Structures are given as C-alpha cells and as structure tokens.
Amino acid sequence: MKNITTHQFSALLLITLLVFTSFSCYKEEFPGRPTVALVVKTLNNPFFNDMQTGAEEMARELEINLIVQAAEREVDVEQQVQIVENLIQRRVDAIMLTPSGSREVVPVIASANRNNIPIINLDTRVDADLLASDNAFVSTFIGSDNYEGGLIAGRYVGEQLNGVGKVAILEGIPGHETADSRQQGFLSGIGEYPGIEIVTSQTANWERNMGYTVFQNILQSFNDVQAVFAASDLMALGAVEAIASSGRDPDDIIVVGFDAHVEAVDAIRRGVMHATIAQNPYEIGRAGVEYAYKVLNGEDIPNNINVEIKLITRDNVDE
C-alpha cells in the first residue's frame, strides 16, 4: 500500500510538472549569446505587455536571449525580490527591473551588484537615498518622467476649467514613487491656476473597482466637482463608470487619467473621458534591451534616459 500511495503522489507531481515544463520551458533562442532578463510588476496589465513586446523585438534585432518574469501579484514585492534572486542564481548577464516597491528592491540590487550583474532600472525609479546608503547602484534609469506627466495633466485641467473650479484627485498607492510623482506633478501644474481648489484627494489603490466606489462617494459629498485627475487610467475608467451610473452628463466632469490604456483611449474617442497621459512602454522596453546590450559591451551610458511623454485628448486621439 505504501508503494501505491507514494508512487501515486510522485507520479501526479511529475506528470503535472513534465507536462507544463516541457511546453513552456525557456529555450535559448540564440545559444552562446548573452541572456538578459526583464522583471516587471505584473504581466496582466497592457502597459507591461507593451513593454515586453518592445523588449522582445529589440532582443531579436540584437540577437540576445530575453527572459520575462513577474510576480503573481503586482503588490508582492517580496516575490519580485525572489525572482531577481533566482535570476542571480541563474547567472543572467543583465537584469531590467521595474520595481514593485522602489525601496524594498534595494537589498536585492545590492546583491546583484556584488555578483556583477548590471541592473537597468525601467519605468519606476528605485529610491536613490536607500541605494546610496546600501552602496548599491543601477546602471541607468529609463522611463518617462511621471512628474512631468502629472504637470502636463495639471496644466490641461487648469486650461479646460479656465482657471476656476473644483477638482478631485484619485491617488495611486501612497508611498509608490510613481503615485507620488504623478500627484506632485499634477499639484504643481494645477498650482499655476490659483482659482482652482482641490476639494479632495483619496487613494483608489490603482484599481478600477476602487476608482468606481471612491469616485461614487466623492460625487455624493462634492456634487459640484468639475474635474478629476486619476493617477492611472484604470482608476479613471472607474470614475467614468461612476459618473455614468450617477446619470450625470460625461461633459459635466473632466476626467483625466494616466497611462494611455487602450480602454481609456477608446473612452476618450467615445467622448466619455477627456484626456490621458501617454507614456511609451513599448519604447521603454526597446530602450531597456538596447542599453543593457551597451552595458554588456562595456560602453558608457547616460544614467538617465527619458522616453517621450504626451497628452492625448479628443483632438489628437486618432493620430
């Protein structure tokens, strides 16, 4: 009996594993060429899927191997740290990292430094102070300036309201570099219009559902709100749905998001949303691989590479 059960258990394990590893096992496309890894926050967000596509294309052009990994959950920085540790064990030649927590990844970056594996920081900046205090470093940062994007959004809202009005903010997760910079940028942009009042600023955790409920509550308490800036399109789309379900005219409230998510672009086209800030994740992914390749070839690269950012409105949405 012992034999049957142990065999059954291990057989189950082995079959499952063999089936899945056999058809999903990573194969080096270019044996003998360098292998770089792209570790993103999550792979179930179109933003990071675009980044992956850009990275894959550039990797093919440069004939280098690319591994793409992400934690199961976007907020799980501990699992992301484990993935980077495992890539260090696997001795990849370089790691491109979009940190799930800008501070929490510092120890594992220090560990990559000790193992002489260059880190290319993409999209979300690693905390500079903690890097310095751990004597750790990244080879370069490639991304769009979130602050700049927030600033553009702030100025747009100011212009649209002709400098007078009441504005709400849906924040990302506080303490996230991305969330904080976008919000700071927006506040500076809107600050150029002293007639505008920020009536409330609340977090919706980057989530669409929360964007919906939080903005529904905001509509209850501040029914004269004229514009909302959401630090991500998912939250903005939640707000758009809240406006629709409240029966208000979509033109009553200016909704500005961030990320140029496909659904947000579509919402702008349909006239239920007003603007979004387009980063170019595809370009970030391409540049990531390109500069990783340069680092591996011993070239000097700038420590900050800005990828263009632009405002998408109803006027230019079809371009």
Next chain:
Amino acid sequence: MKQFFNNQNLDQIRQFGTFFGLIALCLLFTILSPYFFTTSNLLNVAQQSSIIAVISVGMTFVIITAGIDLSVGSVLAFSGVVMASVLHAGLPIPIGIIVGLGVGFSCGLLNGLLVSYGKIPPFIATLGMMSIARGAGLWFTDGRPISGFDDSFRYLATGEIFYIPVPVIIMIVVYVIAHLILTKTKMGRYTYAIGGNEKAAVLSGINIKLYLNIIYGIAGLLSALGAVMLTARLNSAQPIAGIMYELDAIAATVIGGTSLFGGKGTVIGTLIGALIIGVLRNGLNLLGVSSFIQQIVIGSVIIGAILLDTNLKMKKN
C-alpha cells in the same frame, strides 16, 4: 529517517510521500537546470521559504484544531509597521521586536477570543481580523512603507552563522520548538484532541477555550515573527505586505498532510510543504517558466496532495 520506514502508521506514510515528492522535485530540477543543485541556490531556496514556513507553523496548529486563520498576512503587515515605527522612533531593537510580536500576539488572541467565547466560526472571525489588521496597518502608516533600518536589525535577514542564513536558523528553531510542543507536551495532545473531537475533549475536562486562545495567539505571534524577518529582508515594512500569504500558508500546511477537518497533522509535514512550494517557484524561475504556468503547477500540487489524502482515508476505511 528510520522511523519513516519502520512505522506503518498512515500519517507517516503520508509524510514519507510528501518527503519523497520534495526529493523527486529536486531531482527533476537538478536534471533540467544546471543552476538548481548548488549550495548557494539551495540556501537561497531555504531562505526564500523561511517566512512562509514560519507563518505556516501557526496555521498548522490552528488547522489541527479544525480551525483556519485567514488573518496571518494582514497581521504580519500590521505588526511589521508598528515594529518599524518603534524602531524609527529610536528605541532599542529588542524593544521594537517585542512590541511587534506583542501586536501580532494580541491580534491572534483576539481571534482566539472571538472563536472560543464569541462562538464565531474561525473562518468568519479571522476574515474579519484580516480586514481589520490590514486597515489598521494602512491607517497607522497612511499607506506608506517605513524604510531604512540599522545594520544590526537587518542582520536578522542578511546574517549568516556557519554559512547558514539567519532566517533559515530562525525557521529551524521555530520548527524544533513547535514539533516538541505538538509531540511531547500536554498542549500538543490537547491541540489534536480539540480538532479530533471537540465534545470528547470538553467531556474529558480540557479547558478548550484557554487552549484555543493560546493557539490563535501563537499563530498571530508567528505572523509577527514573519514580519520581523520580512522587514529585515526588504529593509522596509509595508502596510500592503503579506497579501494572500494566508493562502500560501494554508497550501503549505495542506500539502504537508494536515487535514482541514482537524485532529491530524504534523509540523514536519508543513515544513516539507513550504519547501515544496519554495522549490517549485525557484525551479520554475530558473527554467524561465512564466508566472502564469507557475500558478497552474502550484494549484495542481495542492490538489494532488489532497487526492492523496482522500485516497489514504478510503483505504483506511
């Protein structure tokens, strides 16, 4: 080791099965990846598994009493941020750790009180605590992580004693103590008795309420210990840390052969369960398998382990 072979007890066969599964898994990855079976990677896996492994000990005690604790991840986050703020206030490290452990124990004790005196099903009581502790952590920190600690605190994650990482040593110590409690003490016997047949346990004069409080308190305490380890490792305490850790801990416990119906289970099995999950994640990472497939594989292993349990039970009858 010898015991496994000599004793025909079903639980031990089950444990041997799990252990054999772990070995088979390691063999498989050794064949598939040249990077798996190296000292540094094996220590890496042990370290990566240590936090979930420690939390899973509390989960095992609770599940043996036929309960469940869904709040471990949230309690971890809450006790972590409280400890971090104490450390940031400049108080000595031991004080910070004691306060953190105290917060974890209190949350656990509250779970215990709700279950024992409040007669609330453990699933509901700890579901409530899961939300309360998460909210408390977010409110306490305004949603922001608390980062940057002294090297002497971070030693709890980065240090090594005879080449063994400190978190691995903490894990081993916790397991040795928990194993001794479960197998050699009155409390251990009562834990099984409560889960095996609560009425019989009451009739035989066991103070069930007291022991339930202690057991849920221990689960909270160990979540807080997980918080100490995680905070030292990331050099940061996040109020959003530990989301869904309860599921990993339940998975480790169940793969390790503890029955969700209570009365049955061992911490050694749980340790093997936690290592199986750790080895799976690590090995699949080394092979470059996508995280989506990893989820499918881990789910299949959990189901496989339960299938084995049902199989054993049918044979027993």
